[in-house]
Every structure is written in C-alpha cells, then in structure tokens.
Amino acid sequence: MKVRLPTLRGQSFFWLMCTVIGWCASSTSGFAQVLQVGDPTQAAQLDSPRWFATAYSLEANSFATTGGMGHLLGDQVYLGDIHYAPRSGRNFAIQETHFSLGYQVPGWRLSVFQRQSLWLDIEEKTLDLFHANMAKRNLERTLVLPIDVQFVGYQSRGMKLEKAFVFPTSGDQSLTLGAGANIFIGTDLRVIEAQGFAQQTATGFLYSANTNDSFSGATYPYIRPATVSAQGYSLDWGLRYRFNANHSVSFAVNDDLSSVTWRNMPNSQLSVSNKLVSKDENGFTQPTLTGMNDINRRTISQVLEPKYQMAWAYKESQWYGNVWTQRIRGEHMSGLNYGRHWIDDHWFELGWENAFNSISLGYIGPVFSVKYRTQATFTHQTRIESLNVSGFLVF
Secondary structure (H helix, E strand, O other): OOOOOOOEOOEOOOOOOOOOOOOEOOOOOOOOOOOOOOOHHHHHHOOOOEEEEEEEEEEEEOOEOOOOOOOOOOOOOOOOOOOEOOOOOEEEEEEEEEEEEEEEEOOEEEEEEEEEEEEEEEEHHHHHHHHHHHOOOOOOOOOEEEEEEEEEEEEEEEEEEEEEEEEEOOOOOEEEEEEEEEEEEEEEEEEEEEEEEEEEOOOOEEEEEEEEEEEOOOOOOOOOOOOOEEEEEEEEEEEEEEOOOOEEEEEEEEEEEEEEEEEEEOEEEEEEEEEEEEEOOOOOEEEEEEEEEOOOOEEEEEOOOOEEEEEEEEEOOOEEEEEEEEEEOOEEEEEEEEEEEOOOOOEEEEEEEOOOOEEEEEEEOOOEEEEEEEEOOOOOOOEEEEEEEEEEEEO
C-alpha cells in the first residue's frame, strides 16, 4: 500500500523550509507564537499611521524528524530509515503560510491577504503500518491495524477589517476589545477521509479501506465541465486587560463563526482493497478500486478550525517576558518567551514551546523583526520549522 499526500497547485504537502521575506507591524506583546494567531486588540496600541505587510510560514508534525513525512508517506523516494515515534493515539501535522499587505491607523487596520492551510490527522497504528511498509519490515500477523486518516487543505485570498476599542477602568487599568472580519474567496480545496483496516500476511499486507475525496483540481472521464468557486467569511476577536504599565493578559480567537461554500466540487467515494497478486515496480501491491466519481459535481460547506490563544505579558525598560498557550483541533501548544533590550529600540528574544519541544530566536527592532523556530537538538519525535519576518513603514 502506497499513500501519496495530496498537493495544492502542484506544491508538495511537506516542503523544505524556504526563506520568507515581508513587512508587517511589529510588537513585542503580539509577536507570533507557533500558530499565527492575530490579535485585533493590537490596533489600539498604535500611535501613528503606517503601512504593513506580513509573511509567515510554518511546517510541523508530531511524530517524525529527519526529512519530515515525505519518505514515510511516499511523497519522495524512500532513502532509508527515519527517526519515527508516533504519539499514543492520534498524531497530527500542520502547514501554514500567510501573506498580507495593509494600512493601519490608531484603532483601525485594513489588509488584503493570501493564505494556505493544511492539516493531517492520523491514527498511531496507521502510522505503524505506513512506516513498516516503506521500511519493508514485517509486523505480527495476528495484528489487525486500523486505517484512519483525515486531511484538510485549502487556499484562499481576501480582505480583513479590524477595529479595537479601549475602555479605561480604574487607575492605569484598562480593557481593550477588538474584532476583525475576514471576507475571502477560496482558490483550492482538498478534503480526504480514509477508514479501514490492514493485516500482515505471509506475502505482504492485506488491506481494505473506504475513502471520500473532494479535490478542486480533480479531473476524470465524463465529469461535467465547470469552474470551482468558493466564498467565505470568518471572525477574529480578542480582549486584553492591562493591570498597569507592566502587566497585561490577553485572549484571542481566529477563524471563529466561519463558513465557506465550495461550488462545483469534484468528489470521489471509493472502496480500496488488494488481492496480493501483483506489485508495481517499487514493490507495492496493486489495489482494486470500486466506488463512484461524482460526474455532476457537488456543493461542499466548510467550517474553518478556530485557533485560540491566551497570554500573560510583563515588560520593563530592559526586558520583557510572556507566557502563552494555543489550541487548535484539540491540540495544545504552550511556551514562554524572554526578551532583552540591546540598544535604543532593538531587542533580542529567546523562546521555548512544549508540544514540539522547540526553541525560537528573534530580533525585534524599530524597522523590522525576525523570528525563527525549530526543534531542539535532542528532540527525535517531532519536527517543526517556522519563520516570521516583519517590519513597517511609519509616516
């Protein structure tokens, strides 16, 4: 059995980290953590108009290092063993890219953006099966392993309008509320569900699975000619409470109350099994397929996965620190950052995060900021790389 990860516009689901350069508004209190969770309350912290843009990239998975998942799931030629240790239960992988350009004044922020988001959710025993197949290893013949894979990947571009309100409470304390409305069109979508089982036999793997695959770029005989289109919306919102000039706590949600309608989507529903009678040139058994392709196309409603973030921040003239936690699809990522003043408005930052046991290094300055995150050198069960480059133009 060979599983190839889906692609969007020819891009491999997992790709080596490339340099991403852009400009955006920088803030020590709102610098991105693992997930790119925007906080609309930051618009209230501005003191002058400015142009901004953002460029952000993230690639992470919770179970493989040394080349990522490409070799494991057949996206590349298998070149040998990898460090592989699935977590108990479900495992996940995520890729995010985000680019935006906009203009902001105190209390308001308007931007246009382009975004790609991909998520893979896979069962531990399914990973054992894939890895054994790629490494040409045998499993116990008495084991019946579940096949359970869910994948969602989409691309979109649109516009965001954000507004923040500040309400003084007592003394130096204040409450800031912010909201951002996203209106966008979808350009690509891939949704895959696969459930079934597999078992080791004397000659290979015997497997059977049911799949449901919706792919905006799919083509097959007799399908009705049509153009896939999609429109959607989502809400970002947040709140920040300032205790004094040093202490603040914040909470932000992205992609809340969302809805995306995809029209004229191709769809395939298949039953996949093998008889262990033939193999391809790579040694993989040839499957038999039964099922249907939707030649009339269909309308699919998508709800985006909300991202949640909570943070506590403390800042003095020479240093700052913050503790944060994020959540998406039931997965939690938490960490802390420590920043130290260098000269004038130049700062350096060091951070740590627990889910991927990753470390980050950052520079925050008056014109641009950059932050890079990767796994710690002693980590062998996860893989993560992210890059966020930022700056702004004040006038």
